[in-house]
Amino acid sequence: MNIFEEIKNKLDIIEVAEFYGLQLDKHSKCCCPFHTEKTASFSVSKQKQMFYCFGCGVGGDLISLTEKLFNLSPIQTAERLNSDFNLGLNLKPHKPTRTEITATAKTKRKRIVVNAWQEWKDNTLKNSILYVKLLEYWQKQYAPKGINEEFNPLFIESCQQLEYWSYAVELMLTADEEMWQEIYMKAGKEIEQRIRK
Numbered sequence: 001m002n003i004f005e006e007i008k009n010k011l012d013i014i015e016v017a018e019f020y021g022l023q024l025d026k027h028s029k030c031c032c033p034f035h036t037e038k039t040a041s042f043s044v045s046k047q048k049q050m051f052y053c054f055g056c057g058v059g060g061d062l063i064s065l066t067e068k069l070f071n072l073s074p075i076q077t078a079e080r081l082n083s084d085f086n087l088g089l090n091l092k093p094h095k096p097t098r099t100e101i102t103a104t105a106k107t108k109r110k111r112i113v114v115n116a117w118q119e120w121k122d123n124t125l126k127n128s129i130l131y132v133k134l135l136e137y138w139q140k141q142y143a144p145k146g147i148n149e150e151f152n153p154l155f156i157e158s159c160q161q162l163e164y165w166s167y168a169v170e171l172m173l174t175a176d177e178e179m180w181q182e183i184y185m186k187a188g189k190e191i192e193q194r195i196r197k
């Protein structure tokens with residue numbers, strides 16, 4: 001068994017892809033790291049241990065994935081995988097090339113952005129639920145008691161907003177990535193303002 005076969009036996013392509021910063025969705029797809037695109041056409045198969053991009057046609061196994069991601073020679077790739085995953089193979093310790101250093105920095109930056117986005121989604125959902133609860137409370141608490149009583153502004157707000165925000169929460173609970181991006185584009189500012197109050 002050659003060194004590449006040995007590495008492939010020890011590793012899972014999904015694990016490698018995620019370790020190197022690819023954000024796979026539940027269908028193991030993501031935007032292609034090798035060409036610019038907005039919708040995910042890059043697909044990784046756990047079963048076949050292969051990747052393939054339906055956009056630009058690039059594909060291969062976990063060795064060629066790592067090779068392409070960091071622009072390495074096959075032997076450098078083996079060294080890098082051996083180091084990064086502590087495979088304990090008898091190979092030189094891997095010294096990162098200049099391209100790799102830049103790529104790693106980029107991945108780190110991307111991870112920070114992704115984490116911030118996840119946090120925004122979590123906070124938005126959490127605060128929207130709180131807001132709906134508040135509206136429900138206001139609607140009961142501040143409902144006019146008599147026909148001549150002036151409407152409390154909080155009661156008015158609850159009448160205007162409750163239905164919309166209940167619907168929004170329902171959407172958020174089932175939203176996929178695409179839906180979240182739409183929510184952000186269409187209502188991100190409004191949500192942030194309302195929630196900050």
Ligand SMILES: [Zn+2]
Nearest residue numbers: 032035053056
């Ligand atoms: Zn591609």
